[in-house]
Amino acid sequence: MNVVIKxxxxxxxxxxxxxxxxxxxxxxxxxxxxxxxxxxxxxMYESGKVMFQGTSADVDAAxxxxxxxxxxxxxxxxxxxxYYHCSSVGSDEVGTGDYFGPIVVTAxxxxxxxxxxxxxxxxxxxxxxxxxxxxxxxxxxxKKIKYRSIILTNQExxxxxxxxxxxxxxxxxxxxxxxxxxVTEENPKYDYIIVxxxxxxxxxxxxxxxxxxxxxxxxxxxxxxxxxxxVASASIISRYLFLKEFNKICDELxxxxxxxxGKEVDSIGEELVEKYGEEKLKEVAKLNFKNTERIxxxxxx
Numbered sequence: 001m002n003v004v005i006k007x008x009x010x011x012x013x014x015x016x017x018x019x020x021x022x023x024x025x026x027x028x029x030x031x032x033x034x035x036x037x038x039x040x041x042x043x044m045y046e047s048g049k050v051m052f053q054g055t056s057a058d059v060d061a062a063x064x065x066x067x068x069x070x071x072x073x074x075x076x077x078x079x080x081x082x083y084y085h086c087s088s089v090g091s092d093e094v095g096t097g098d099y100f101g102p103i104v105v106t107a108x109x110x111x112x113x114x115x116x117x118x119x120x121x122x123x124x125x126x127x128x129x130x131x132x133x134x135x136x137x138x139x140x141x142x143k144k145i146k147y148r149s150i151i152l153t154n155q156e157x158x159x160x161x162x163x164x165x166x167x168x169x170x171x172x173x174x175x176x177x178x179x180x181x182x183v184t185e186e187n188p189k190y191d192y193i194i195v196x197x198x199x200x201x202x203x204x205x206x207x208x209x210x211x212x213x214x215x216x217x218x219x220x221x222x223x224x225x226x227x228x229x230x231v232a233s234a235s236i237i238s239r240y241l242f243l244k245e246f247n248k249i250c251d252e253l254x255x256x257x258x259x260x261x262g263k264e265v266d267s268i269g270e271e272l273v274e275k276y277g278e279e280k281l282k283e284v285a286k287l288n289f290k291n292t293e294r295i296x297x298x299x300x301x
Contacts, residue, residue, distance in 0.1 A: 001222065003052045003061040007044075011064060014290070015044060038168060039199055055197050055222065059167055062097035062261050064290050083221070083228045086191040087111045089182060090230030091175050093198075094126065094238040096167060099265045099291045100257045100284055101246040103157060104238040105171065107178035108147040109188040110230040117144060118229050126225070126232075126239040138240035141233050146186045148178040149241055155283045167288075168199050172207035179215040193217060194231055196224035249284055261289055269295035 007015065012032075019035035019042060028034060032044040040054035052061045091107040110118065121137045122129075129137075152160075152174060160170055175195055182188070197220040199207065208214055224231040250257050255272055258264045269291055272280060278296060281287060 001053070001055060001057045003057040005050050005052070005061050005064065007048055007050055007064065009048075011290070012044070012048060014293075015042075015050065015064065038166065039203060055199055056168055059096050059198070063288065064261075083192060083194065083219075083224075085112065085115065086228075087189060088192045088194055088228055088230040089179065089188055089190045090194040090196075090224065090228050090232075090234050091179055092126075092196050092225055092231050092235035092238055093171055093174065094235065094242045096171065097261060098242075098246075098259050099261045099269070099286055099289050100154070100249065101242055101259065102154060103152040103170070103174065104149060104242045104245070105152075105174040105178055106147055106149040106234040106238040106241070107175070107182045108141075108145055108230050108234040108237060109182060109186060109190065110145055110233055111189075114145055115229055118233060123229055123232050123236060124226070126235040129236070129239075131239075131243055134236055134239050134243065138236050142237055142240075145233060146182065146188065147234065147237055148182045148185075149237060150174050150178055151241060151245060153283075154286055158282055158287050161286075161288055168203075169207040171198055172204050173211060176208045176211055176213075176215055179218070180213045183215060184213075192219050192228075194219050194221065194224050194228045196231055196235075197222050253280075253284070257284075261291055265291050266294045 016033065019033060022035040022037055024034045024036060026034065030046050032046055034041065034043045037060055038056060040052050040056050040060045042060065043051045087110065089107060089109050091105060093103060093105040095101050095103040118141065121140060123137070123141065126134060152170070157170065179193060193215065195218050201220050204220065221227065225235045246257065246259070253272065255268060258268050269285065273295060281292065285292065
């Protein structure tokens with residue numbers, strides 16, 4: 001996955017400082033620096049554009065809280081029928097690119113017999129469906145198929161996130177937990193277990209090596225929600241639960257929180273701090289996002 005963002009001089013300087021110990025040695029014309037963060041390669045150009053390349057590119061780019069522009073892949077992979085017309089367990093997550101709102105991970109089990117029903121609902125990647133469509137079809141999906149979900153509040157996220165536990169490790173632990181629960185408790189008859197790839201297979205298993213129970217025999221693939229209905233169903237259920245929790249937080253704060261991590265988020269964040277104080281951010285926001293620095297007008301580390 002490639003994601004290109006445009007940064008101003010202030011963000012540019014912060015990125016230069018942040019990635020100074022992660023830079024690659026090679027020099028490239030018109031490039032300020034090239035660095036590597038876990039599975040993502042970051043290239044900053046003199047023009048102010050920054051390219052993130054890798055399975056976690058969208059997550060790493062979103063942390064800087066600027067408008068994202070996903071570059072088009074040179075060729076779109078066709079939906080492999082082997083992973084579509086099958087019985088499968090799939091997992092997907094929502095909320096990792098949102099400053100406000102929890103992270104939700106769901107594992108879903110879809111049989112071959114479920115496919116016509118899901119197709120009749122218009123099941124596809126949740127990012128391609130608007131919120132109203134999600135709210136309409138998610139309950140029907142949840143009644144039809146077996147699934148397990150985990151909701152991680154931002155307060156819990158902030159407690160877990162540190163130098164040794166990044167976003168991808170948190171996601172891997174959550175994916176492993178719901179997959180293991182579903183497979184162990186429901187004993188589904190599946191052809192594949194599929195995870196939308198956010199980290200290489202070896203890295204994924206390294207992230208969860210300390211877990212007591214580990215689900216193995218996983219097929220990792222990019223854009224899995226477009227290729228497999230179990231992953232697509234998981235993404236829709238995750239999005240539905242995210243929306244419910246997000247709206248609940250809005251009601252509790254009496255504030256119209258904004259999804260994503262852009263400039264509008266900063267504005268509502270400043271209003272939140274003014275109304276409830278800085279401590280409230282620890283409960284409802286992901287503090288490692290750059291929005292926090294802009295909202296508080298100071299460095300948090």
